[in-house]
Amino acid sequence: MxxxxxxxxxxxxxxxxxxxxxxxxxxxxxxxxxxxxxxxxxxxxxxxxxxxxxxxxxxxxxxxxxxxxxxxxxxxxxxxxxxxxxxxxxxxxxxxxxxxxxxxxxxxxxxxxxxxxxxxxxxxxxxxxxxxxxxxxxxxxxxxxxxxxxxxxxxxxxxYAHPKWIIKHNKLDWPQNWRDILVANNLQAPMCLRVNQQKTTVAEALQKLRDNDIECEAHPSSNSAIVLQKPVAVEQIPGFFDGYFSVQDPAAQLAAQLLLEDKNEQTLDVLDACCAPGGKTGHLLERMYKNSSLVALDVSAKRLELVHENLQRLDFKSNSKKVQIVCADAADLNAWNPVGENQKQFDRILLDVPCSASGVIRRHPDIKFRRDLEQVQELTKTQKNILQTLWGVLKPGGRLLYATCSVFKLENSMQIQYFLDTANDAKVLPLDIKDAINSDLGSQILPGTNDCDGFFYCLLEKKNNV
Ligand SMILES: C[S@@+](CC[C@H](N)C(=O)[O-])C[C@H]1O[C@@H](n2cnc3c(N)ncnc32)[C@H](O)[C@@H]1O
Known part of the structure; x- marks a missing residue:
């Protein structure tokens, strides 16, 4: 090239x-x-x-x-x-x-x-x-x-300055909201930080930023989020390179919060199945109780380099007892966790699947001309495949959080419906997400809601006795 x-x-x-x-x-x-x-x-x-x-x-x-x-x-x-x-x-x-x-x-x-x-x-x-x-x-x-x-x-x-297929799918899926979604996609997203609550509190972090002349507020959508009035270079953020902060939208910060409850003191085996570049991996580690362990998996070796960098900055040692980074196709268990008596089973799985990214167009406006419907249809096959495969390595009583940064139902609620039709040991747990659109098949945050990115979350639990 x-x-x-x-x-x-x-x-x-x-x-x-x-x-x-x-x-x-x-x-x-x-x-x-x-x-x-x-x-x-x-x-x-x-x-x-x-x-x-x-x-x-x-x-x-x-x-x-x-x-x-x-x-x-x-x-x-x-x-x-x-x-x-x-x-x-x-x-x-x-x-x-x-x-x-x-x-x-x-x-x-x-x-x-x-x-x-x-x-x-x-x-x-x-x-x-x-x-x-x-x-x-x-x-x-x-x-x-x-x-x-x-x-x-x-x-x-x-x-609206969007390609026809994106307009069409927003209209189909969100007949009441499609205009607002398209308008929100054209606005500049604010710069938001996640506070590493292993190192400091949101109140202290706000003070530290203000002491350095960075105007900021706590964000109402996530208990670890701070929104900056103006974007700044990360070099200017005090403690950024010592792991006090990460740059992450509040809607994305919900993933780790929904999967690992506040003040959870269990020792858990956690899988972050599509982890790169590691934004949510770091947050999971920040929230995991002492002896818990995490496998961070991604199919892209190049993107995994960013996960290593991220974890290093946050002071977590990659490939230690606490965190293993693995490069493999999540849907190919033979490649990373073959069936057999040594097969690892997990208490918690974060499945942040590859998707159209139609919920984060405001941050990545090139999605408008890079993606097409055919690619999205291909992606839905990958999503289906990974979800079905990973369900097999979730312990009974365990939880899997299915996540996308998409607003398209074919990647979200329709995937969940399809999955529930085939898995009789799965149930959807209700989520309490501020101002999200909730259904029996998950919660959708539309882009622009409380000035957040668009995200979809569905928390699935594996029934114990089926
Ligand atoms: C939405 S991004 C994940 C973002 C990440 N969770 C974060 O918060 O930084 C989706 C990721 O899935 C990975 N991926 C795509 N197909 C995969 C597969 N079959 N197995 C594992 N990872 C895959 C991509 O390389 C990409 O890094």
Missing amino acids: QWIFPWKVLKQLMNNSQAMLNPAELRAETASRLWRVIQYEYSESIDNVVKPVLENAEQQAWMSAAIYGCCRYYPRYQNQLVQLLKKPIKGNEGEVKALLILGMHQLSEMKVKAHAAINETVNACKVLDKVWAVKLVNGILRNYQRGLESMVHKTELTQ
């Missing part, structure tokens, strides 16, 4: 230059990174693409906001661009397409003054050696700007 090094960073390394980028260079840099996110073949996560950071913090913040914003509204811009262009931009000129989208975003959402947005984006064509595109970019952006005030969205796709 080709890795395209950001041109400006390369230039800076070669010149050892400390200089700030000029406005056209900043746009050229932003567009070339944006293209790395949106092009199909070399697509990279937004988080990766906004690193390595620019030297100037303000420019870095501008670039990062622009890339996230362009991805957030990509379905709209893509659609509008088709109307504005006489013929499509050639596949190998993707950076010009990215420049046009960046120009449209500056004009419509970033509120950059029109002359600066247009002129500097046009100048960026020269920086990128795309002199042929100067006239095109100038013409398209001027037309776009002229139409902005009278612009009426004729379709739901352009109004």
